Amino acid sequence: MDKATYDRGLQIRKDVLGNEFVDKAIASADDFNRPMQDLTTEYCWGYVWGREALSRKTRSMLNLAMISALNRPHELKMHVKGALVNGVTRDEIREIFMQVAIYCGVPAGVDSFRIAREAFAEVDKEQKV
Amino acid sequence: MDKATYDRGLQIRKDVLGNEFVDKAIASADDFNRPMQDLTTEYCWGYVWGREALSRKTRSMLNLAMISALNRPHELKMHVKGALVNGVTRDEIREIFMQVAIYCGVPAGVDSFRIAREAFAEVDKEQKV
Amino acid sequence: MDKATYDRGLQIRKDVLGNEFVDKAIASADDFNRPMQDLTTEYCWGYVWGREALSRKTRSMLNLAMISALNRPHELKMHVKGALVNGVTRDEIREIFMQVAIYCGVPAGVDSFRIAREAFAEVDKEQKV
Amino acid sequence: MDKATYDRGLQIRKDVLGNEFVDKAIASADDFNRPMQDLTTEYCWGYVWGREALSRKTRSMLNLAMISALNRPHELKMHVKGALVNGVTRDEIREIFMQVAIYCGVPAGVDSFRIAREAFAEVDKEQKV
Amino acid sequence: MDKATYDRGLQIRKDVLGNEFVDKAIASADDFNRPMQDLTTEYCWGYVWGREALSRKTRSMLNLAMISALNRPHELKMHVKGALVNGVTRDEIREIFMQVAIYCGVPAGVDSFRIAREAFAEVDKEQKV
Amino acid sequence: MDKATYDRGLQIRKDVLGNEFVDKAIASADDFNRPMQDLTTEYCWGYVWGREALSRKTRSMLNLAMISALNRPHELKMHVKGALVNGVTRDEIREIFMQVAIYCGVPAGVDSFRIAREAFAEVDKEQKV
Numbered sequence: 211m212d213k214a215t216y217d218r219g220l221q222i223r224k225d226v227l228g229n230e231f232v233d234k235a236i237a238s239a240d241d242f243n244r245p246m247q248d249l250t251t252e253y254c255w256g257y258v259w260g261r262e263a264l265s266r267k268t269r270s271m272l273n274l275a276m277i278s279a280l281n282r283p284h285e286l287k288m289h290v291k292g293a294l295v296n297g298v299t300r301d302e303i304r305e306i307f308m309q310v311a312i313y314c315g316v317p318a319g320v321d322s323f324r325i326a327r328e329a330f331a332e333v334d335k336e337q338k339v
Numbered sequence: 340m341d342k343a344t345y346d347r348g349l350q351i352r353k354d355v356l357g358n359e360f361v362d363k364a365i366a367s368a369d370d371f372n373r374p375m376q377d378l379t380t381e382y383c384w385g386y387v388w389g390r391e392a393l394s395r396k397t398r399s400m401l402n403l404a405m406i407s408a409l410n411r412p413h414e415l416k417m418h419v420k421g422a423l424v425n426g427v428t429r430d431e432i433r434e435i436f437m438q439v440a441i442y443c444g445v446p447a448g449v450d451s452f453r454i455a456r457e458a459f460a461e462v463d464k465e466q467k468v
Numbered sequence: 469m470d471k472a473t474y475d476r477g478l479q480i481r482k483d484v485l486g487n488e489f490v491d492k493a494i495a496s497a498d499d500f501n502r503p504m505q506d507l508t509t510e511y512c513w514g515y516v517w518g519r520e521a522l523s524r525k526t527r528s529m530l531n532l533a534m535i536s537a538l539n540r541p542h543e544l545k546m547h548v549k550g551a552l553v554n555g556v557t558r559d560e561i562r563e564i565f566m567q568v569a570i571y572c573g574v575p576a577g578v579d580s581f582r583i584a585r586e587a588f589a590e591v592d593k594e595q596k597v
Numbered sequence: 598m599d600k601a602t603y604d605r606g607l608q609i610r611k612d613v614l615g616n617e618f619v620d621k622a623i624a625s626a627d628d629f630n631r632p633m634q635d636l637t638t639e640y641c642w643g644y645v646w647g648r649e650a651l652s653r654k655t656r657s658m659l660n661l662a663m664i665s666a667l668n669r670p671h672e673l674k675m676h677v678k679g680a681l682v683n684g685v686t687r688d689e690i691r692e693i694f695m696q697v698a699i700y701c702g703v704p705a706g707v708d709s710f711r712i713a714r715e716a717f718a719e720v721d722k723e724q725k726v
Numbered sequence: 727m728d729k730a731t732y733d734r735g736l737q738i739r740k741d742v743l744g745n746e747f748v749d750k751a752i753a754s755a756d757d758f759n760r761p762m763q764d765l766t767t768e769y770c771w772g773y774v775w776g777r778e779a780l781s782r783k784t785r786s787m788l789n790l791a792m793i794s795a796l797n798r799p800h801e802l803k804m805h806v807k808g809a810l811v812n813g814v815t816r817d818e819i820r821e822i823f824m825q826v827a828i829y830c831g832v833p834a835g836v837d838s839f840r841i842a843r844e845a846f847a848e849v850d851k852e853q854k855v
Numbered sequence: 856m857d858k859a860t861y862d863r864g865l866q867i868r869k870d871v872l873g874n875e876f877v878d879k880a881i882a883s884a885d886d887f888n889r890p891m892q893d894l895t896t897e898y899c900w901g902y903v904w905g906r907e908a909l910s911r912k913t914r915s916m917l918n919l920a921m922i923s924a925l926n927r928p929h930e931l932k933m934h935v936k937g938a939l940v941n942g943v944t945r946d947e948i949r950e951i952f953m954q955v956a957i958y959c960g961v962p963a964g965v966d967s968f969r970i971a972r973e974a975f976a977e978v979d980k981e982q983k984v
Contacts, residue, residue, distance in 0.1 A: 211857055211860075215856075215857075246836070249835075250835075254832050258894075263430055269438060271400070272438055275401040275402075275404050276407075276408045276438075279408035281540070282837060284836075300500055304501070305393045306393070308504055309387055309393075309401055311387075311504065312387045312702065312703055313383075313402065320542075320543060340470060341469060341470035371713070372714065374691060375691070378515065378516075378706075386511070414708070440894060442832055444829045444831040445895055446829060447927070448891060450927060516699045519692060521689060521691075521692045529658070530658060531662075533666075534697065537667055563651045564651070567659055569762065570960065571961055572960045573960040574766055576798070577765075579798060579801070584758070585758065585759065598731075602727075629945055629968075633952065633956065633964060636953060636956060640961075644765065664962055669963070672965060770958075774953055774954055779946050779947060780950045787913065787917060788920040791918075791920050791924075792921060792924045792959060795920075795921045796959060822917060825909075825914060825917055827903075828903045829925065830925060
């Protein structure tokens with residue numbers, strides 16, 4: 211493990227997904243999934259998200275497109291929320307998912323729109339509290 | 340068909356992929372694939388690329404990520420070239436494909452890097468002529 | 469937008485998925501997903517389903533095969549119900565999904581059979597009311 | 598092995614793909630791939646294609662849609678040729694692949710059109726000889 | 727049908743997934759899905775799992791990797807439980823899913839870890855009863 | 856970068872893919888793809904392949920199954936050769952790809968068998984020299 215990369219990753223992960231979410235994920239880790247948590251924090255969030263040649267906003271946009279194509283609804287919802295944090299507007303998210311509909315097919319587009327609406331509703335509810 | 344959408348699509352398609360490429364595609368169309376050419380020009384390039392809420396540069400970046408995930412090498416090479424036209428730098432393409440490697444897996448990343456290098460070599464050769 | 473194509477698409481969409489379902493989808497649309505609703509109605513249901521070279525029954529059969537391969541359970545369930553409306557029998561649906569099991573793999577086949585059984589149960593329940 | 602199923606499968610496979618193609622495949626089998634050849638002949642061509650609830654023409658159409666979605670160009674080209682043998686017209690193949698473009702995305706549609714044109718060219722050349 | 731292959735398949739299926747699970751699946755089969763049950767038992771469990779060149783433990787490990795890549799959560803959970811029966815340890819399952827994260831991408835890895843934890847919890851609960 | 860992990864990765868990568876192959880890959884790296892080479896060496900070969908809970912033979916077997924499912928022929932051929940180095944026999948490769956045919960579908964199985972035969976032919980040719 212490269213501690214500097216891990217620490218940078220942990221900070222970015224918290225910035226994007228929220229302190230509470232990440233603290234909870236780490237606290238609930240056990241011997242089974244801790245190595246996966248570490249891998250994700252160091253390589254995904256530290257090594258790649260930590261590179262400066264693309265803004266966080268751009269990385270979020272790429273993720274919405276890619277994770278739609280990959281058909282992973284849990285991760286997609288989380289990254290819709292992260293995208294809002296990184297400054298992607300709801301109008302931009304609509305445009306991304308219309309482009310998904312063209313390139314990945316209408317069912318992919320429909321699924322991603324439904325997940326975005328669920329994510330928005332959850333965010334709106336949290337913000338009211 | 341909506342003629343205004345088609346015409347806008349044809350112009351964008353030519354701007355991104357080059358007049359010569361598009362003229363040749365249209366000239367070589369026959370009764371079998373002409374309806375598909377029309378659908379693509381109107382629906383993909385006119386209706387979606389023609390929307391102004393995302394820049395062409397951003398749309399190109401999304402396509403590189405999505406088409407890597409979709410595993411379509413012919414289309415990917417064409418869109419690497421289009422991305423250069425739309426102002427995506429080679430350094431940004433590298434960053435996109437490193438993010439692909441993390442989210443879509445290392446084999447997807449390796450394939451996309453190879454295709455990008457082929458596209459760059461073809462572009463460099465054309466520009467020398 | 470080409471109004472004739474949109475209107476033809478809206479009619480076909482209602483014929484296949486039911487007036488109630490489509491009216492509800494349109495009524496619940498907001499600024500975020502209305503452009504996606506329009507895109508789907510015009511291009512998917514109007515431009516492609518509206519072409520006469522394949523019967524609606526055949527298009528439904530193709531969709532069951534494709535959407536199984538694409539692994540999109542929400543859309544698959546909706547299209548199982550639409551297929552029954554378009555005259556695909558339950559025996560034919562079984563045959564399609566056995567072919568899915570061979571070409572897309574046993575897990576795809578098993579998932580599609582489960583979704584079909586859920587769709588049938590919902591249809592049977594609605595018809596009892 | 599169920600010999601009746603195997604024999605029925607071998608006959609259907611030859612009917613669809615041609616005696617010459619199948620004889621060559623079987624003759625070139627070695628200890629490594631013979632068990633796979635047997636599995637395919639019995640399970641795919643005998644057990645499923647041998648069921649009578651769908652016509653061979655319908656099965657070919659389903660395969661063109663599914664194998665496009667699965668992104669398997671070698672198999673797709675072979676099944677385009679088989680579809681022609683089973684009475685699917687070139688116009689119907691165009692319609693199937695336009696539906697592919699909508700549901701699986703434009704890159705899938707473009708790839709399938711290109712492969713179909715290659716298959717048609719090979720068939721036309723063979724028929725001239 | 728080859729009765730010996732079917733019977734071998736039924737036995738292996740019960741060994742791996744449990745008598746109760748398989749008896750229930752067979753008892754709940756109707757005319758719609760019985761042919762699919764038969765296909766799966768004979769070809770998947772009898773014809774392929776019945777071959778002796780790989781151990782059941784190895785076959786389970788391959789399935790965890792493949793079904794993660796195929797993105798089929800229902801089947802994956804079932805095969806996580808089957809893998810434990812076949813002697814794959816929880817530590818080995820962790821390693822498989824970390825390799826999944828590398829080759830299929832982080833979202834695939836995250837999803838598979840979550841499903842494994844659900845499967846473990848269900849197994850632990852059953853064993854307490 | 857964690858140098859120990861990178862160095863371990865470089866060694867494993869050379870052990871599995873051959874010194875010549877890896878030296879050539881590194882020598883031909885340029886500013887564009889060097890960061891991807893580094894990521895792959897450290898993260899894929901060092902961090903994950905370097906974990907000792909699974910043997911290299913088992914990791915190779917998992918890769919053959921996964922990369923077949925992922926439909927990446929270049930990477931698959933390379934890993935077929937690597938699997939032979941890691942002690943997977945040709946008979947075992949056949950069994951893996953028959954299991955692929957059942958779980959990922961017959962076209963995936965057929966493609967993987969073809970690629971394996973190409974890999975074997977190249978290995979046999981090199982060994983004659």
